[in-house]
Amino acid sequence: MIFCTRNVFGPENHDLNHGETSMTTFAICSLLVAVWLMLAVWAMQRGRRRYREQQDDALKLIASLKLENHVPTVSRLGGIMGQSPDRMMRIIDGLLEQHWVNLNDDRLSFTDTGRERALHLLRAHRLLETQMVYDAGMPLDQVHQHADRQEHRITQDQLDQLNEHLGFPAYDPHGDPIPAANALVTSTHSIPLSQWEIGKPATVVHVEDEPPSALRKVLAMGISPGQTITVTDRDEKRLTIQIDETQHTMSNTLALGVRVRDLAEQPSVMVVQPLSTLDVGQTGRIVAISSTCQGFQRRRLLDLGLTPGTLITAQFGNLGRSATAYKVRQTLIALRQEQAKQILIQDTSTIDTESKTLSHVI
Incomplete structure (x- = not known):
């Protein structure tokens, strides 16, 4: 009996296998290149978005410094935002290109459009915090970071709708005034609790929201805007306060984040x-x-x-x-x-x- 066989490992099949291997390799390489390109595009978009958010943060910080009667400078902004001088100048260059600020030596001031943008960001941040606390029931020490992320993307129409939904609140949960669409009501004079005189009752007008760990300690003592508080004792490192009939001890560093004013003055926050x-x-x-x-x-x-x-x-x-x-x-x-x-x-x-x-x- 004669069997007719062919060499399955002959040149023809070797070429076929080689071709299939080449096609598979090409497909894998193409997929890897596509994934790399997608990641590169995503990274670029993320970088641009972060750059825009840093510009917004700078505008908001300039407004906050002016409200506190501080001179906003490039070096001061860089220190507060934790940016290197080169990175900070790149952020400022972006603000200048969009005609949001003027730069005189190291000092910064708003243009009309820059002031409008800063107003929008402050209004967005404070309305979002108000919604998160009073509507969604989120803890006060968690809302700042969430509002920081969302404030860059919310539109003017959405803000107006949120403001109406909340019933046009005048202050946020920290005691900061919420601006209208074109103006911000500002708090009158206040000083840190660490500097308040012993035995004189005061009204809390603001509780600092950063760092969250410090805010949690302050809230745990029952300190909130509108609260009446009295310093009963102090030394170089700490002070004793009284709220109603309860006394608490807090560090002077922690007390720096609580601002108070005289009870005799008209309140700038709600009693x-x-x-x-x-x-x-x-x-x-x-x-x-x-x-x-x-x-x-x-x-x-x-x-x-x-x-x-x-x-x-x-x-x-x-x-x-x-x-x-x-x-x-x-x-x-x-x-x-x-x-x-x-x-x-x-x-x-x-x-x-x-x-x-x-x-x-x-």
């Missing part, structure tokens, strides 16, 4: 009280819903329109005042005494009417 204390016929502005009110009850109150900044008037109560009817945005709603205690308000008679605008300051 809060429960809605249940409002007499019939009186009007208040909602500051917040107590953090002890969570879940369905909190959402229910928000759905009724009881959002920060909203005006509310006590219309009439039933016998014994176990419930009261309140007027909110031309609508009457009834709240039980326990519910009204969960809503914090500012009496409209205490609202500060002596304010400056950002355009006068920056």
